[in-house]
Amino acid sequence: MDLTFTAEETALRQQIRSWVAANLPPDISHKVLHALHLTREDHQRWARLLGKQGWLGWGWPTEFGGPGWNAVQRHLFEEECALAGAPRVMPFGPVMVAPVIMAFGTAAQQRRFLPGIASGDVWWSQGYSEPGAGSDLASLKCKAERKGDYYVVNGQKTWTTLGQYGEWIFCLVRTSNEGKPQTGISFLLIDMKTPGVTVRPIVMLDGGHEVNEVWFDDVEVPADQLIGEENKGWTYAKHLLSHERTNIADVNRAKRELERLKRIAKAEGIWDDLRFRDQVALLEVDIVALEMMVLRVLSAETAGKQSLDIAGLLKIRGSEIQQRYSELMMLAGGPFTLPFIQEAMAAGWQGDHVGAAHCAPLASIYFNYRKTTIYGGSNEVQRNIVAQTLLGS
Amino acid sequence: MDFDFTDDQASLRDAVQRWVDKGFAFERRHAIAKAGGRTRDVYRELAELGLTGLAVPADHGGLGFGAVEAMVVMEELGRGLVNAPYGAAALVAPALLAQGDAALQCAWLPRIADGSALVILAQQERGARYRLDAPSTVATQSAGGWALSGQKCLVPAGDEADAFLVPARVGPHAIGPLGLFLVERDRCSVRGYPTQDGARAADLGLAAAPASLVLADASAAIQLGMDVGIAASCAEAVGLMDKLVALTVEYMNTRKQFGVAIASFQALRHRMADVKMQLELARSMSYYASLKLGEPAAQRRRALSQAKVQLGRSMRLVGQECIQLHGGIGVTDDVSVSHYFKRLTMLEMAYGDTLHHLGEVSERMQDSAGVFA
Numbered sequence: 038m039d040l041t042f043t044a045e046e047t048a049l050r051q052q053i054r055s056w057v058a059a060n061l062p063p064d065i066s067h068k069v070l071h072a073l074h075l076t077r078e079d080h081q082r083w084a085r086l087l088g089k090q091g092w093l094g095w096g097w098p099t100e101f102g103g104p105g106w107n108a109v110q111r112h113l114f115e116e117e118c119a120l121a122g123a124p125r126v127m128p129f130g131p132v133m134v135a136p137v138i139m140a141f142g143t144a145a146q147q148r149r150f151l152p153g154i155a156s157g158d159v160w161w162s163q164g165y166s167e168p169g170a171g172s173d174l175a176s177l178k179c180k181a182e183r184k185g186d187y188y189v190v191n192g193q194k195t196w197t198t199l200g201q202y203g204e205w206i207f208c209l210v211r212t213s214n215e216g217k218p219q220t221g222i223s224f225l226l227i228d229m230k231t232p233g234v235t236v237r238p239i240v241m242l243d244g245g246h247e248v249n250e251v252w253f254d255d256v257e258v259p260a261d262q263l264i265g266e267e268n269k270g271w272t273y274a275k276h277l278l279s280h281e282r283t284n285i286a287d288v289n290r291a292k293r294e295l296e297r298l299k300r301i302a303k304a305e306g307i308w309d310d311l312r313f314r315d316q317v318a319l320l321e322v323d324i325v326a327l328e329m330m331v332l333r334v335l336s337a338e339t340a341g342k343q344s345l346d347i348a349g350l351l352k353i354r355g356s357e358i359q360q361r362y363s364e365l366m367m368l369a370g371g372p373f374t375l376p377f378i379q380e381a382m383a384a385g386w387q388g389d390h391v392g393a394a395h396c397a398p399l400a401s402i403y404f405n406y407r408k409t410t411i412y413g414g415s416n417e418v419q420r421n422i423v424a425q426t427l428l429g430s
Numbered sequence: 431m432d433f434d435f436t437d438d439q440a441s442l443r444d445a446v447q448r449w450v451d452k453g454f455a456f457e458r459r460h461a462i463a464k465a466g467g468r469t470r471d472v473y474r475e476l477a478e479l480g481l482t483g484l485a486v487p488a489d490h491g492g493l494g495f496g497a498v499e500a501m502v503v504m505e506e507l508g509r510g511l512v513n514a515p516y517g518a519a520a521l522v523a524p525a526l527l528a529q530g531d532a533a534l535q536c537a538w539l540p541r542i543a544d545g546s547a548l549v550i551l552a553q554q555e556r557g558a559r560y561r562l563d564a565p566s567t568v569a570t571q572s573a574g575g576w577a578l579s580g581q582k583c584l585v586p587a588g589d590e591a592d593a594f595l596v597p598a599r600v601g602p603h604a605i606g607p608l609g610l611f612l613v614e615r616d617r618c619s620v621r622g623y624p625t626q627d628g629a630r631a632a633d634l635g636l637a638a639a640p641a642s643l644v645l646a647d648a649s650a651a652i653q654l655g656m657d658v659g660i661a662a663s664c665a666e667a668v669g670l671m672d673k674l675v676a677l678t679v680e681y682m683n684t685r686k687q688f689g690v691a692i693a694s695f696q697a698l699r700h701r702m703a704d705v706k707m708q709l710e711l712a713r714s715m716s717y718y719a720s721l722k723l724g725e726p727a728a729q730r731r732r733a734l735s736q737a738k739v740q741l742g743r744s745m746r747l748v749g750q751e752c753i754q755l756h757g758g759i760g761v762t763d764d765v766s767v768s769h770y771f772k773r774l775t776m777l778e779m780a781y782g783d784t785l786h787h788l789g790e791v792s793e794r795m796q797d798s799a800g801v802f803a
Contacts, residue, residue, distance in 0.1 A: 038439075038498045039432050040721040040801070046431075109431055292800045299797060311792065318792035321799045322715075322739045328801045329714035336431045347710045354707065417700070424699035427706050428679055 040332075042109070049110055053117040060086050066122030067384065070297070072398045074383045075124055077160075077202045083124050084157030094131045094155050101139055101147070102155055108338035111284075112331070119289035127199065130154040130161035132284070134207040137224065137273050141265035150205075150226065162203030162229070164194035164251060165274070172418045174209070175218040175271065179253060181210035181225060183260065183267070188212075188225060190233075190256040196412070200236050200249035203229050209274055212267050224270035226262040233257075241408075243401035244379055278414075285413060286355030288328045294362045295324055301395050302369040313369070320361055327354050346426050353419045356409035367403040370396035377401075433717060435502065443502045449479055450510030456766040459511050463628030463769070469514040470548070470590045476516060477545020485524045490539035492524070500658075501665040501720040508669025511769055513629040515550065515587040517662035523549040526595050526610065526655040530644035534612055538593070549612075551655060552582040552594040552634055560782040562597065562608075562652055567636060569598040569609050569643075577638040578611055588632020589622025591615055595644065596636070597652055610648035611641035627776040628769060650727060657734040659781040661723055664716040664741045667777050671709050671748045674770040678702070678752040681767075685757075698755060705751045712744035718801065728794075735782075735790035742784030749774040 042050070065079050087093040095114050097103020106114065118126075126132070135154050138146055153159035170177040179192025190210060197203070206227050213221030227234070233256035238246045265273055298317060302308040334348050367374050373392025380386050381397035390397060410416040435443070453475060462469060476482055481503055486492020493499075500521050507516055524542055527535055527549070541547035555565055567580025578598050585594065593614045600609045619635035645651050682693035682702070692698055715737040722733035749771040753760040760767050778784060796803060 038435060038717065038721065040718075042431060292798070295799055296797055299795070314792050314795070315788055318788055318795060319739070321795060322736045322788075322791060324799060325718070325736050325801055326711040326715050326740045329718050330710060332431060332801065333433050333714060333717075336433050339431070340434070350707050350710055353703075354711070420700045420703035421696070423703040423706055427675075427702055428682060428693045428699060 042113075046109060046113060050113045050117060053114050054121070056090065057117055057121045057123060060090070061118075061121055061123050062086075064384070065124060069124055070122040070293075071384075071395065072297070072382075072402055077199075080124055080127060080199075080202075081157060081160070084126065086157075087126065088155055088157035091155075093126065093157050094135060096132060097135065097139075097155070101135075101151055108335040112289075112335050115284060116289040120293050122293070125290070127160070128284075129163045129198075129207075130157075130159065133163060133277055134161055134226070137207070137264060137277050140276055141224075141269075141273050143261075145261070146226075146264065160199075160202050160204045162197050162200045162206040162251070164197060164206045164208035164227070166196045167193060168195055172415055174274075175222065177209055177211060177222065179208065179210050181212050181223060181258070183212070186260050188258045188260060188263065190225070190227065190253040190258055192253050194251040194253075195239070195248075197236070197249045197251045198247060200229075200251055201238060201246065203236070205229060206234075206251065207264075209270050212270075219271040221268055222270040222274075223267050224264040224273045225258055226264065227253075227256065227258050228262075231256050231258065241405065243404040244377065245401065245405065247405070286327060286331050286351035287359060288324065288331050288355060291324050291327070291355070291358050291362065294359075294366075295321060298362050298366050298369065301366055301399075304393060304395065305369050305371065305373075307369050307371075316365060320358070320365060323354075323358055323361070327351070327358060330354070349419055349423045349426065352413060353410075353416045353423075356413075356416060359409045360403075360406050363399075363403040363406040367399045370399045374400040374403075435498070439499060439502050442499055443506055445479060446481070446503055446506035447509075449475070450506060450512065454510050454512055456511065456769070459513060459628060459769070462513060463624075467513065467624045467628055467630040468590060469587065469629060472512065472514040473516070473519070473548065473587075473590075474545060476512075476514060476520075481516070482520045482545035483543035485521050486539050486543040487528065490535060490543060492539065492543040497658075497661060497720040497723045500662060501716065504662045504665035505669035505672070505716075508666035508671075508773075509673045511670065511673070511766065511773060513627065513773075515548070515590075515629070517659060517666060518550050518586045519548050519591075521662045522551050522655050522659045523595060525658040526551060526651060527612075527644065529651040529654065530610060530648075531642070534642055534644055538612070541592075547593065548587065548591045549593045549595060550585055550587060550591045551652075551659075552585040552588070552596050552613075553652065553656075554582060554584045556581070556583060560786040562656065563649060565597050565599055565608070567596065567598040569600050569611055569641065570638075571600075574640075576611060576641045576643055578613060578636040578641045579638055580636050582634040582636070584631045585634060587630055588634065589620050589630060591632075594618070594634060595655075596634075596641065597648065598641075600646065607647040608649045608652065609646050610644040610652060612644050613639050613641045617641070625776065627773040653727070653731065656781050657723060657730060660734045660738050661716075661719040663777050663780045664712070664719045664737050667741050667745050667774060668709075668713050668716045670770050670774050670777070671712060671744065674748060674752045674767060674774070675702075675705060675709055677767055677770075678705070678755050681756055692755075701751050701755065705748050708744040708747045712741050712748075715740040732791065732794045735787040735794070738782060738787040739784055739791055742778045742787070745774040745778050746784075 094103045099105035167177050181188040181190045206229050208225050209222050210225050212223040233254040235252040237250045239248050307313045373396040376391045483492035484495045488494040569578050596611045596613050617639045620632050622632040625631050683691050685692050719737035753771050
């Protein structure tokens with residue numbers, strides 16, 4: 038048992054750190070470190086830089102042009118990016134759909150789609166949830182009917198994150214009503230410029246436009262955009278969900294945000310209030326404990342052992358911690374988080390702030406982060422899974 | 431990065447487990463607790479297994495093992511609800527002695543290693559809460575040597591011990607540097623009593639008690655000893671919780687109400703998911719505590735307090751929930767779960783409670799935090 042990285046791992050960390058320091062545009066990291074609004078162009082610029090370096094698909098095996106890193110090496114990359122203030126890589130392409138294409142797509146599909154994902158040129162979106170299919174995803178209804186060389190898709194997806202920027206979307210669609218709900222689902226890749234696709238914004242409680250409804254009205258999708266076999270989509274989706282369980286804990290970002298919380302608390306003069314500081318201390322313990330749990334899972338994965346039964350806990354704890362730091366930041370800002378001036382949450386705003394500039398986005402982030410215990414399988418669903426492992430069904 | 435145990439560590443775990451399975455059934459513990467909590471016989475059996483020499487250096491007759499081996503043994507003793515003072519006597523005492531006077535090491539470490547001597551740190555004073563830096567016990571030096579005056583309390587297994595390691599202020603009046611002294615049992619008055627968790631403790635009266643100086647200016651050494659105690663109690667707590675959770679899972683799958691096993695009720699299942707969360711956070715932080723024991727004092731101190739905060743919260747939640755999930759049977763003396771609960775509850779107070787260590791974490795926060803900060 039030992040808590041050190043190998044010399045090779047330390048060297049890799051150093052290599053990543055130097056590269057990020059040299060390549061991460063300062064205007065972008067400034068926004069990230071101050072929780073200011075990131076544009077589509079910001080995301081794309083960083084994605085393309087990573088793509089050029091071969092690191093946008095940092096979890097990819099070498100046969101598909103990835104670095105072939107193991108779980109610990111991937112963690113080092115994620116940590117270095119997060120601590121330096123890099124934007125979160127939009128996971129839909131490189132983390133979510135790419136592994137499915139690699140595992141279940143044809144060679145032609147791999148040649149067609151993977152390069153655009155690896156380079157960061159193509160923005161992917163996710164079409165899973167529907168108004169009637171949230172936690173019970175298998176009850177989804179968005180229908181795809183095979184007609185000759187096409188599937189004709191009708192229905193609606195929702196909660197599509199940054200779908201307003203999307204160029205392609207991977208969807209779970211219903212191709213059969215026979216048998217169990219899970220057995221009639223297929224995995225389709227859809228060009229969002231296809232006639233009949235409509236993206237409508239959903240304004241969230243923080244006032245932001247982060248998610249969308251995506252409507253499909255007689256959308257013709259070439260049959261060669263079906264992944265794997267018809268009606269096997271649920272299996273592929275589960276494969277997708279089995280990827281990146283540790284990243285979902287987001288502990289690296291939590292460490293960075295804890296630093297920001299301390300800066301805000303000091304600037305707001307509440308750091309010396311022991312009642313407040315003890316709350317930060319509790320959060321610090323939470324974050325260290327989560328990091329240890331993440332390291333345990335990573336080390337087991339890297340050693341090629343069956344994944345520990347604690348992986349399911351990571352999402353619950355990580356999301357609770359995200360909510361907690363956003364809450365403490367807002368409390369540190371206190372009444373100065375009250376003004377709702379959206380322009381003040383963008384970089385370079387020249388207007389008069391009410392209170393310190395760092396207070397402007399705090400309440401909106403707190404509101405926005407209520408999503409973390411809901412998305413990616415609500416924490417209650419996660420508890421069901423944890424309990425099932427522990428108690429049986 | 432590796433959280434596996436070596437084959438030797440696994441064998442060590444097996445050896446303790448086998449002894450617990452064969453020789454320390456709940457009935458035995460229950461009988462010991464009812465009879466007042468005397469465990470010297472149990473400690474002797476641990477000595478026969480070779481466990482008492484685990485932390486004593488090889489040149490003093492011990493095994494010279496490290497923190498991970500200590501953690502393994504403590505986990506298993508916790509799992510078996512073994513109420514002998516192993517952590518205090520076999521881990522904390524050698525860690526303290528090893529930093530002090532060479533002659534005392536030669537005199538006592540071999541006897542600690544073979545289990546013939548029970549030496550216990552006696553740091554607690556009335557009114558001091560968890561402060562270590564200003565004991566009211568005073569050490570004075572005369573031609574005849576050192577003498578200690580004052581009172582210590584809540585010394586684990588105190589009336590079964592052979593000697594005590596006693597922190598005291600040096601000098602009659604002034605706040606001198608903190609010294610660590612060894613006082614043999616027959617040099618002080620000892621008043622023993624049973625404790626809530628089925629063991630014993632004692633108060634010590636020191637009236638110019640003859641003492642040997644282990645270490646002058648012993649603050650840092652005592653702090654290290656306390657940190658060894660924290661790591662030991664964290665590991666014991668993990669063993670306790672592991673077993674308590676397993677017992678609760680078993681109970682929930684057996685106990686039927688409304689015609690079905692209570693494990694089928696979602697309200698209870700979610701509580702168990704939260705219990706599992708706290709157990710695994712605790713296990714993670716127990717590893718962290720043991721792995722950080724060898725770090726420089728500042729990092730070690732911060733890490734050990736972080737661990738104790740996590741363990742304190744986990745122990746409370748896991749203990750309370752597992753009692754609740756057992757229902758009425760959980761609050762009887764007949765079942766082991768109530769004994770696990772009581773031991774967990776008392777462990778929170780060992781070597782500083784959650785609020786105390788939260789204060790330590792709070793005071794020691796840096797700009798950056800994390801496992802490697």
